[in-house]
Amino acid sequence: xxxxxxxxxxxxxxxxxxxxxxxxxxxxxxxxxxxxxxxxxxxxxxxxxxxxxxxxxxxxxxxxxxxxxxxxxxxxxxxxxxxxxxxxxxxxxxxxxxxxxxxxxxxxxxxxxxxxxxxxxxxxxxxxxxxxxxxxxxxxxxxxxxxxxxxxxxxxxxxxxxxxxxxxxxxxxxxxxxxxxxxxxxxxxxxxxxxxxxxxxxxxxxxxxxxxxxxxxxxxxxxxxxxxxxxxxxxxxxxxxxxxxxxxxxxxxxxxxxxxxxxxxxxxxxxxxxxxxxxxxxxxxxxxxxxxxxxxxxxxxxxxxxxxxxxxxxxxxxxxxxxxxxx
Ligand code: CDT
Numbered sequence: 508x509x510x511x512x513x514x515x516x517x518x519x520x521x522x523x524x525x526x527x528x529x530x531x532x533x534x535x536x537x538x539x540x541x542x543x544x545x546x547x548x549x550x551x552x553x554x555x556x557x558x559x560x561x562x563x564x565x566x567x568x569x570x571x572x573x574x575x576x577x578x579x580x581x582x583x584x585x586x587x588x589x590x591x592x593x594x595x596x597x598x599x600x601x602x603x604x605x606x607x608x609x610x611x612x613x614x615x616x617x618x619x620x621x622x623x624x625x626x627x628x629x630x631x632x633x634x635x636x637x638x639x640x641x642x643x644x645x646x647x648x649x650x651x652x653x654x655x656x657x658x659x660x661x662x663x664x665x666x667x668x669x670x671x672x673x674x675x676x677x678x679x680x681x682x683x684x685x686x687x688x689x690x691x692x693x694x695x696x697x698x699x700x701x702x703x704x705x706x707x708x709x710x711x712x713x714x715x716x717x718x719x720x721x722x723x724x725x726x727x728x729x730x731x732x733x734x735x736x737x738x739x740x741x742x743x744x745x746x747x748x749x750x751x752x753x754x755x756x757x758x759x760x761x762x763x764x765x766x767x768x769x770x771x772x773x774x775x776x777x778x779x780x781x782x783x784x785x786x787x788x789x790x791x792x793x794x795x796x797x798x799x800x801x802x803x804x805x806x807x808x809x810x811x812x813x814x815x816x817x818x819x820x821x822x823x824x825x826x827x828x829x830x831x832x833x834x
Contacts, residue, residue, distance in 0.1 A: 510795040512677040514708070515547040516751050518768040520785035521759035524559045528584040531557050534786055536591045541788050543595035548629075548677030551751040553712035554602035554639075554689045555622065557585070559759055560714040561604070562657045565648050572661050576604040576620060580633070589631040596629045598676050600751075602688060602712040604661075605638070622662045624686050624712060628674065635672040638665030639688040640697065652720050654762050669697055671704035682707055682795060689713035692752065693738045695745070696820065702746030703808065707795045709743070709750045717763040732767045736777065744775030747801025749793045757784035773797045 517538040522531050535552055542550045555561070561575040580603070581589045592599055605623035610616045622639035642664060644656030671685040685701040685708075692698075692711055701709055715735060719726040726734075735752075743750040749772055756766025768781040770791040779789040802808070 510679055510682075511792050512549060512679055512682060512708070512795065513545075513547050513790060513792050514549045514749075514751050514770065515542045515545070515551065515788050515790045516753040516768040516770055516779070516781065517542065517550045517552050518753055518766060518781045518783075518785075518787045518789070519553055519556060519755050520783075520787075521757040521764070522557075522559050522755070524561075524564070524760050526559070528557045532584060532587050536587050538786060538788055539588070539591040539595055539597055539599065542597060542790070545788070545790055547597060547788075547790055549598040549600070549708075549751075551600040551710045551712065551753045552602065553753045553755040554624070554714050555604055556602050556712065556755070558604070560755065560762075560764070562644060562661055563654050563760065563762060565655050565657060567648075569660065573606065575661075576606040578606045580605070580625065581631075589627065592627055592629055593631050598629050598634075599627050600686065600710040600712070600753075601625055601627065620662050621665055622658065622688055623665075624688055624710070626672070626674075626684060626686065626710065628676070634674050635670060635684065635686065636667060637670060637686040637688065638667050639691060640665045640669070641690045641694055643690040654716065654720060656716075656720070669700040669704075671701055671706045679795070684708045684710065687711045689715065692735070692742065695742065698742035698746050702748065702806075705802070706746065706748050707798050708793065709746075709748055710753075711739075711750065712753045712755075714755045714764055717765045732765055735765075735767065736769060739769060740771050740775040740777065743771040743773055744801070745806060747773045747798045747806050749773060749795070749798070754781070756781070756787075773801050 566572045602624040605621045607619050626635040642658040644658040646659040673681045673683050676682045685706040739752045754766045754768045766784045769777045770779040778791045781787045
């Protein structure tokens with residue numbers, strides 16, 4: 508019998524700055540109802556799914572940004588999501604901004620801020636937590652930018668690595684599930700760390716502006732979606748896993764996010780794609796046995812990987828130039 512799970516990417520249309528969490532949660536609960544009617548067993552919501560993508564807004568006093576963060580999960584406002592999971596017997600993945608009071612590297616307990624995602628079981632248990640590692644953007648107000656991207660101001664680098672859990676989900680006794688968040692999808696290292704834990708299903712949420720404002724360079728509009736899909740399709744193929752990649756989409760606080768949520772199989776094929784810039788559910792039946800081909804042939808890591816040649820991957824951060832060839 509095949510190991511099949513029915514999954515959904517629950518894309519969210521824009522959440523405006525003034526929109527209270529309760530409205531966003533209502534919209535997500537409606538998507539879970541629809542998912543249930545379609546036989547879905549696991550729903551993936553986007554990055555920072557409860558609020559507008561607030562890193563575009565500058566707060567001189569960083570503490571003012573605390574209002575975008577959750578101090579408890581579940582909370583009164585997010586409890587309906589956990590209740591819907593129990594009611595419909597559906598697991599879910601949720602991205603949110605997290606405040607945690609915990610010790611840092613020096614052992615001092617302090618208030619810490621992370622861009623976080625969790626995986627919740629159909630019984631409402633938090634099975635797995637991930638904190639975003641690759642934080643894009645900048646820490647200070649950038650006057651040359653039309654729109655700010657202040658993730659480096661509001662979040663610390665995630666300190667949980669890239670964990671994978673094997674847990675029951677849907678009708679299956681155990682699925683190897685991992686997470687990454689938005690910009691992480693562009694980094695092959697993130698995928699490979701999950702792949703090395705035999706991940707079968709990667710969940711990721713994203714908020715990606717339609718226009719690239721980095722360094723004043725030119726990136727054609729259509730290439731924004733292409734590069735997102737390219738990264739996810741390559742990651743799924745090279746690590747022989749499924750990926751559910753869910754966007755926040757549409758015009759939020761006057762800024763366009765490109766949507767195009769996808770579900771990808773271990774061959775790197777897109778099996779479902781969102782076409783609106785609104786709340787939209789896309790679904791796919793994922794036969795996890797499809798992961799076997801890649802991981803027993805071309806990407807049989809135990810047979811073919813050569814870590815002795817990969818030292819630079821962990822020894823080095825930035826690129827170095829080779830010396831100039833001389834005769
Ligand atoms: N949210 C997020 O990580 N977005 C980035 C765009 C960053 S542009 C400064 C992404 O890689 O999609």
